[in-house]
Amino acid sequence: MEATAACRRQSSKEGSYNHLREFYDKVGENGNNLTFLCKLCPPAVKKKISTSVTSSANLKRHIELKHPVSLSRYVQANKKSKDSQDRSSTQIPLTAYSNGVDVITQPQLDNLVVQYIVGDLLPLRKVESPAFINLIKGLQPSKKVPSRKKVQTLLNKKYKENMCELKTELSEIDAVCTTADCWSAVNKAFIEITIHWLNKTDVSKRHSVVLACRQIKGAHTHDVLAKLLTDVYKEFEIHNKVVCTVTDNAANFVKAFNCFNFDQTKSEDEDEQVSAFAAASESSDEYAMEPEPLSGLEHSSLPPHRRCMAHTLNLVAKDTEKVSDERYRTMSRAVFAKASALWNLVRLSTTASDAVEEKLGIGFVVTNDMRWNSVFLAMERLSRIAKLTTKAEMNVAEVTPKNDATPLHDELLLHTVSDEFGFCRFSPQEVEFIHMFADVMRPLALALNILQAENNVFLGYLAPTIVQLQCHMNDLLYESRKPTAVEGLITCQPLIKTILESLSTRLAGLLEKREHILSAMLVPRFKLDWVQDEEKCMQYRLMLRREFQTLDSDDSAARESGQAQSSGGSDKKDPAESFFRFNKNTQVHKKSEVDAYLDAPTTDGFDEYMQFSKLRRLFIQHNTALPSSAPVERLFSIGGLIFRPRRNWLADANFEKQLILNANKKF
Known part of the structure; x- marks a missing residue:
């Protein structure tokens, strides 16, 4: 039986590309990947394209880029093959798998329903739909379809668990970056905040989650935005961990960070570009409600500000x-x-x-x-x-x-x-x-x-x-x-x-x-290759050395502090220990960690940081930040799918919960 199934799978692999013989010849196979030779390219080129057994996207892309005239025939051949497969396919009844045996428990069913609601951004009333009830009853006759109230309770519980896990994770992180932007739909405005950090052991892995989505009431003035941001940072206890917050070039955001910056200095640009435009933009709506004063802001300070570079290039x-x-x-x-x-x-x-x-x-x-x-x-x-x-x-x-x-x-x-x-x-x-x-x-x-x-x-x-x-x-x-x-x-x-x-x-x-x-120097792909001036190369190398020495001095201070606390000041040092220095030459002519890293060839990976642990810490310190606020702007599409005109009655808290649970489902 296994041999028959294997033969069937092999024949399906071969048959799934028979309709493309006009364009390609199959020349190789490696597991789930197939290699084809393009017939339209000149024989001398011998252009080979690799694609998956489950997708022909690479084959189509090659036709689209190199042979656009043949694209219409390629699409028609694909369509005919798909139509014939649809006519010949048969559906296997669900009873063939269940055999009348319950395969999941009631809590598991409830959890799957919540995942379905959150994953597809559906309203909670979906569970009251007769079609949905018939579907669940048909699949699991002995199970009870959770009510709308039950789903709301489970949704609240899942949201609390997600927030608790996020706070626990953030408590162990030393440096994070946040992005923020404002968004409006159905006569309501919101501020959305995302947070990002790097894995301590594998710096190539970046973790990104949605932190909050709060409604903005009244005008979007700089003090209102500052209070909302500070409240969120205080709630998650990350106020001293945010290396920077990335926003677009909107005047209200720029003024908020200029006025409430931690050290009361200019965050990234001079204040000249803000004054007149900020005043005009904040007073543009003469009917907007005046925001309440910033009296509730206990810590009237914000982390360093960074303008979105993607917005600047736009x-x-x-x-x-x-x-x-x-x-x-x-x-x-x-x-x-x-x-x-x-x-x-x-x-x-x-x-x-x-x-x-x-x-x-x-x-x-x-x-x-x-x-x-x-x-x-x-x-x-x-x-x-x-x-x-x-x-x-x-x-x-x-x-x-x-x-x-x-x-x-x-x-x-x-x-x-x-x-x-x-x-x-x-x-x-x-x-x-x-x-x-x-x-x-x-x-x-x-x-x-x-x-x-x-x-x-x-x-x-x-x-x-x-x-x-x-x-x-x-x-x-x-x-x-x-x-x-x-x-x-x-x-x-x-x-x-x-x-x-x-x-x-x-x-x-x-x-x-x-x-x-x-x-830039701490990214193994670049190092100093992007610097064209030799004098600047030397200056930048010296800059990284000094930054590395600062890290060394911090480690030494922490080490001495730990030794002093462990000894309690009771043990006396042996004076001879600091006097005799035989065979302890401190000037060892060995290439420093910084020079060894910069002199090595550039690479696309981050394997070098496995041996350069201190440089890895510097990388996390300087590269946690993102150059743009695009991640938070991608949330607008999710928010638009939830907060539609037919769902304008949705409570702000429920909207935030559904958006965060959907965006953080991989966390």
Whole structure:
């Protein structure tokens, strides 16, 4: 029987990819992974793609990136195979597994129901639905469906257990980073706070949980936000453990941290940018309730503040709209006018969207003001579409050096879409501008994506990312000044200059900050590779040595204090012990831990910290912080699924419990 099952599984592996023989040949198998050879790529390339037996996403991605003309045929082949599998599949009755025997207890059933409610963000009244009751009774006839009141009690209990576990965990952590942001829905406003810390033994692992989601009543002034933040930090007893709080560049947050900072100093930027704008933004709603005075704030202090770098880079991207060069403005206005006409039609008309999908095999990406990279993503997709031609199977990889890799302008499929909807075609110069615009903005978009990550990014990524971004932009500027530069890149030269000027203005002094330099050097991927000046390399190396010595002095002081307490001052030291120093040469010529770490090659892993325990402590100290507040902004989507217009009666406490339990289910 086992041999038959194995044969059946093997045949299912083989059969699940038979419909793709037009595009791929299977050449290898390793456990749950299969290797295919692309038939569309030139034979000399021998492009191999590895994919899982349960997913063909890698195969589709290769077709989409390298052979976009064949994408529509690939999708149709996949669809036909899926339809045939659906018709041939049969459903196994649940009774075949249960055999009338109860497999779970009543508490287990209750717990599963709560997990279902929390996991799918459902209202508690779901347990009173006749369909849900019939489902539970059909699966477990002898069990009782928990009532709405019972589920509420279990939800409260689960929330308390989650908070107790979190407080216990935080009591053993020395350094944490928090992110905060405001969010509103159904005429209610909330402040959401997340907390992040690094594993003490494996610093590559970052733990992230939601700390609180509290309603804001009245105007969102700086003192109201300061009190809410301080109350949460006091509740979890982390006030002295927060290395920094990351927020966006909103004036109320900036003013809150400037006014209530722990040492009453400027947290990250000068107060000049806050004064007038903060006053205007806080008094913009003339009907808003005045907040109560900050009398209940016992500890009127907040941890150091850090502005979200992803938000700052988004502002850099916004600055590109202010390019004053007449040639660039004329070209960009014409391109974006035609592109916006297509985007708006596809967004508003399902018929137009279907027609585009049918003709091109892929659709347009529509801009969205709520997504920072939306304009770049829309132009990048338009650039890809502007390379598709009416030729059957024109493959860029097959173009020889003697041929031009750029498709003929009159054969672009983009023109057929414009003609069908009655829009003006893109001229050859405008098509070239689309490609160059995407190439110029791509480094900025990639930098933003790197810094707004959560699990695999640290504060030490900030300085190297900005340095690399500036290098990419300077390279593009150099290429645009060459006599052989293409017309589209020359047209985009003012765009490149604007990005460089905006980076210089908005990030002034950022690369010289001590915490950014130390945190970058402590990331094994960078060390000192991102520093181009030899003199600065020596200065930064000396800086890390001094920071390491500070850690040594702290350890020595703690050790001496412990020895004094253990001896109680009763034992007398032997004077001869401090006099004789034979064979105890203190000046041992041995490479220090800092030099051994910096002189070793860079690596993507963190195995070095297994032998450099003190440097590992420094890494946790300087890299616990995140460069952006993106983690807290991702909660908005969860909150929107819970706090819908039909659930506007939901109590604030229940809303917070459901959101936290859903977001912290992996904790």
